[in-house]
Amino acid sequence: MQNRPAYAIDSVDHALRLAxxxxxxxxxxxxxxxxxxxxARSTAHRLxxxxxxxxxxxxxxxxxxxxxxxxxxxVPTEPVAELRSLALPHLRALTERVDETSxxxxxxxxxxxxxxxxxxxxxxxxxxxEGRALPAHLASGGKxxxxxxxxxxxxxxxxxxxxTVPPVVDTAxxxxxxxxxxxxxxxxxxxxxxxxxxAIGRAVRGPRGAASIAVSLAMPTSRFRRDRLAGxxxxxxxxxxxxxxxxxxxx
Amino acid sequence: MQNRPAYAIDSVDHALRLAxxxxxxxxxxxxxxxxxxxxARSTAHRLxxxxxxxxxxxxxxxxxxxxxxxxxxxVPTEPVAELRSLALPHLRALTERVDETSxxxxxxxxxxxxxxxxxxxxxxxxxxxEGRALPAHLASGGKxxxxxxxxxxxxxxxxxxxxTVPPVVDTAxxxxxxxxxxxxxxxxxxxxxxxxxxAIGRAVRGPRGAASIAVSLAMPTSRFRRDRLAGxxxxxxxxxxxxxxxxxxxx
DNA sequence: CGGCCTGTTCTGCACAGCAGAACGATAGCT
DNA sequence: AGCTATCGTTCTGCTGTGCAGAACAGGCCG
Numbered sequence: 001m002q003n004r005p006a007y008a009i010d011s012v013d014h015a016l017r018l019a020x021x022x023x024x025x026x027x028x029x030x031x032x033x034x035x036x037x038x039x040a041r042s043t044a045h046r047l048x049x050x051x052x053x054x055x056x057x058x059x060x061x062x063x064x065x066x067x068x069x070x071x072x073x074x075v076p077t078e079p080v081a082e083l084r085s086l087a088l089p090h091l092r093a094l095t096e097r098v099d100e101t102s103x104x105x106x107x108x109x110x111x112x113x114x115x116x117x118x119x120x121x122x123x124x125x126x127x128x129x130e131g132r133a134l135p136a137h138l139a140s141g142g143k144x145x146x147x148x149x150x151x152x153x154x155x156x157x158x159x160x161x162x163x164t165v166p167p168v169v170d171t172a173x174x175x176x177x178x179x180x181x182x183x184x185x186x187x188x189x190x191x192x193x194x195x196x197x198x199a200i201g202r203a204v205r206g207p208r209g210a211a212s213i214a215v216s217l218a219m220p221t222s223r224f225r226r227d228r229l230a231g232x233x234x235x236x237x238x239x240x241x242x243x244x245x246x247x248x249x250x251x
Numbered sequence: 252m253q254n255r256p257a258y259a260i261d262s263v264d265h266a267l268r269l270a271x272x273x274x275x276x277x278x279x280x281x282x283x284x285x286x287x288x289x290x291a292r293s294t295a296h297r298l299x300x301x302x303x304x305x306x307x308x309x310x311x312x313x314x315x316x317x318x319x320x321x322x323x324x325x326v327p328t329e330p331v332a333e334l335r336s337l338a339l340p341h342l343r344a345l346t347e348r349v350d351e352t353s354x355x356x357x358x359x360x361x362x363x364x365x366x367x368x369x370x371x372x373x374x375x376x377x378x379x380x381e382g383r384a385l386p387a388h389l390a391s392g393g394k395x396x397x398x399x400x401x402x403x404x405x406x407x408x409x410x411x412x413x414x415t416v417p418p419v420v421d422t423a424x425x426x427x428x429x430x431x432x433x434x435x436x437x438x439x440x441x442x443x444x445x446x447x448x449x450a451i452g453r454a455v456r457g458p459r460g461a462a463s464i465a466v467s468l469a470m471p472t473s474r475f476r477r478d479r480l481a482g483x484x485x486x487x488x489x490x491x492x493x494x495x496x497x498x499x500x501x502x
Numbered sequence: 503c504g505g506c507c508t509g510t511t512c513t514g515c516a517c518a519g520c521a522g523a524a525c526g527a528t529a530g531c532t
Numbered sequence: 533a534g535c536t537a538t539c540g541t542t543c544t545g546c547t548g549t550g551c552a553g554a555a556c557a558g559g560c561c562g
Contacts, residue, residue, distance in 0.1 A: 005300035006542075009519065011550060012266040012298065016305035020321060030509055040552045045510060047263065049256035054267035063509065063559080070271060071322065153463055212404055257511075260550065262519060281540055291521045296541060314528080314540065 014039060015047050019056045023071050027064040027132075083213065084116050086246055091118045091215070094239045098232060100219040101126040102239075105141035105201075107212050110157050112142040115213075126197055126218040134193050137174050140201030141214030143187035147178040148203045148211040154178065186233045191221055198224040202236040204243050215239050265290060266298050270307045274322050278315040278383075334464065335367050337497055342369045342466065345490045349483060351470040352377040353490075356392035356452075358463050361408050363393040366464075377448055377469040385444050388425050391452030392465030394438035398429040399454045399462040405429065437484045442472055449475040453487040455494050466490050 014037050021036055022028060028036075034044035048065050051057035055070040083104070091102045095118040104116040114129040136142030137158075146154050158169045181187040189199045201216035217232055265288050272287055273279060279287070285295035299316050302308035306321040334355070342353045346369040355367040365380040387393030388409075397405050409420045432438040440450045452467035468483055 003304075005297065005304055007297045007300070007519090008304070009262055009266070009297055009301050011260055011262045011519080012301045013305070015260075015263040015266060016301065016307060016321075019307075020305065023321075031507085041509075042511080042553080043551060046256065046258045046260055046550085049258070049510095050260050050263045050267065053254075053256055053259070054264070054271065056267060056270075070267075070274070258550090262550080282538085292540075293522075293542080294520060297519085300541095 014043070015050060015056075018044070018047050019051055019067070019071060022051070022057055022065060023067040027060055027062070027066050029064050033065070087116055087213075087215075087243055088118070090239050090242050090246075091116055094118070094215070094217070094235060095120055098217060098235050100217045100223070100232075103129065103141065103199075103216045103218060105139065105145075105214045105216065107136060107142065107145040107214070110136050112136050112139050112145065112214070120219075124220050124222075126199075126220065129218075137169055138189060138192040139216075140187045140189035140199040140218075141203075141216040142201070143178065143181055143189065144201040144203040144214045144216075145211055146174070147181035147187060148205075151175055151178075184233075186236060190224070196221050200229070200232050200236060202233070202240050204240045204247070213243075215243070265294070266301060266307075269295070269298050270302055270318070270322060273302070273308055273316060274318040274384075278311055278317050280315050284316070338367055338464075338466075338494055339369070341490050341493050341497075342367055345369070345466070345468070345486060346371055349468060349486050351468045351474070351483075354380065354392065354450075354467045354469060356390070356396075356465045356467065358387060358393065358396040358465070361387050363387050363390050363396065363465065371470075375471050375474075377450075377471065380469075388420055389440060389443040390467075391438045391440035391450040391469075392454075392467040393452070394429065394432055394440065395452040395454040395465045395467075396462055397425070398432035398438060399456075402426055402429075435484075437487060441475070447472050451480070451483050451487060453484070453491050455491045455498075464494075466494070 018033055018037060021033070030041055030045050030048060033048060034041045037044060037047075039047075048057055051068065052059060052065070055068045057065045058068045060066050083106075087104045091104060095102045099120050099122060101120045102118050103114055105112040106115050111133040113133045117128045119125055119128055134142065136146055146157075149157075154175065155171055158171050158174070185202070187201045189197075189201070191198060197218055198221045199216050199218040201214050203211035204213045204215060205211045215236055217236060269284055269288060272284070281292055281296050281299065284299060285292045288295060288298075290298075299308055302319065303310060303316070306319045308316045309319045311317050334357075338355045342355060346353045350371050350373060352371045353369045354365055356363040357366050362384040364384045368379045370376055370379060385393065387397055397408075400408075405426065406422055409422050409425070436453070438452045440448075440452070442449060448469055449472045450467050450469040452465050454462035455464045455466060456462045466487055468487060
């Protein structure tokens with residue numbers, strides 16, 4: 001990012017800042033957008049309307065706004081609805097068996113999107129992250145999916161600067177970690193994206209071998225035990241296998 | 252895309268339109284941006300400065316502006332420089348053998364970017380498209396690369412609306428065409444992206460089997476002959492194989 | 503149902519965004 | 533190398549556009 005231009009245009013600055021916020025922080029309401037920009041609610045609403053008009057934003061089902069396709073993040077729609085109904089019973093069963101929150105995520109560019117969340121029944125639990133996005137290289141499901149790609153594909157994904165998501169991704173370290181993920185069969189995210197949350201993720205292969213979805217278990221770090229890891233990983237593998245079978249059947 | 256908002260903000264509209272133009276049409280100068288928006292050159296320059304400031308644009312080496320990282324298109328840098336030096340002799344040899352313009356393209360999201368162009372020696376030829384981007388589903392190299400992906404991955408890429416690139420991609424038709432591409436071993440783009448230009452593309456597999464780069468031949472449609480297709484496809488295959496061998500050695 | 507909060511619509515006003523002019527840089531030709 | 537035309541960049545006066553506040557509409561919870 002550069003110095004502020006000598007002849008800056010404030011209205012344009014507001015719009016571009018808002019687009020960047022939508023992309024980085026997932027769904028935002030009008031009031032929060034107004035707060036973050038330091039403008040009136042009516043101004044924030046007008047800016048959001050302009051962003052929607054030019055596809056830099058989209059409205060969600062809960063009166064909030066998300067990044068739109070012009071920001072390079074297509075909003076999954078219909079295929080996701082099918083995926084959700086297919087995966088939901090399996091995720092519910094998984095959460096019942098282990099009593100931790102389970103998620104289904106989809107790789108979109110260099111982020112994973114949460115498509116389904118089934119929360120654990122306990123009072124202390126990781127909550128619902130449906131609709132949110134996380135950097136793929138940090139999230140457990142994201143790492144599992146990146147590990148199902150070639151090194152070349154991963155490098156191509158992270159080529160070039162990412163000034164909107166500092167710090168820049170250390171691709172050498174990422175590739176080393178992805179090799180470990182491949183060996184173990186699952187990926188770990190220990191407080192890498194949220195304080196106090198530890199998650200284990202596993203890729204789900206599509207009918208033709210490649211993977212673009214993942215299942216994961218997310219738990220309070222206080223409940224994470226290394227000696228239980230093999231058990232959780234086994235449950236994830238079984239869930240992934242069941243989903244894979246169903247995907248193979250329905251095409 | 253929606254109706255124009257009741258309380259539109261013209262300055263914001265100009266900026267967002269310009270960002271979209273940069274993304275769709277590759278490098279633009281200040282004067283052309285002014286023309287396309289219907290504003291003064293000084294206004295276009297101020298808008299571009301704002302886009303650069305917030306990473307929706309970047310300046311290139313020739314006083315022009317390209318889409319920036321905030322538009323979800325990381326600008327390939329170092330890996331591309333290596334790729335260029337590796338591929339250039341092979342592309343030169345290809346262009347000498349067939350006397351048509353050859354290109355090396357990289358799949359980035361749902362577009363292909365032209366990384367290397369070697370122009371044919373003839374007076375009537377397809378020119379240099381380095382730095383430009385085309386929709387993957389229309390370009391020959393793009394189709395070849397999409398064909399190296401699973402149907403599921405292609406669907407995930409095109410899920411959701413793409414109103415900035417009308418018409419919306421007919422994914423069923425695209426999948427059918429990609430099946431043909433897989434059978435034949437090459438992809439064809441007959442005037443699908445530029446009037447009077449026909450191109451043949453072939454994916455180059457990476458060291459571990461997958462492909463994110465393609466080689467293609469682009470020619471004036473007047474010089475395209477169906478009876479020559481097998482010959483051109485054979486030359487492309489040979490060039491792809493040579494590049495693959497070199498990637499396997501150095502990669 | 504009522505109250506509260508948030509999203510959406512409308513309008514008066516002053517200052518921010520615009521275009522034109524001037525200046526600086528670049529490219530091409532002789 | 534010098535000149536010219538074109539294009540990028542900087543500056544400024546002015547008016548109409550973008551802003552905030554007020555009013556209205558919608559949604560949620562007790």
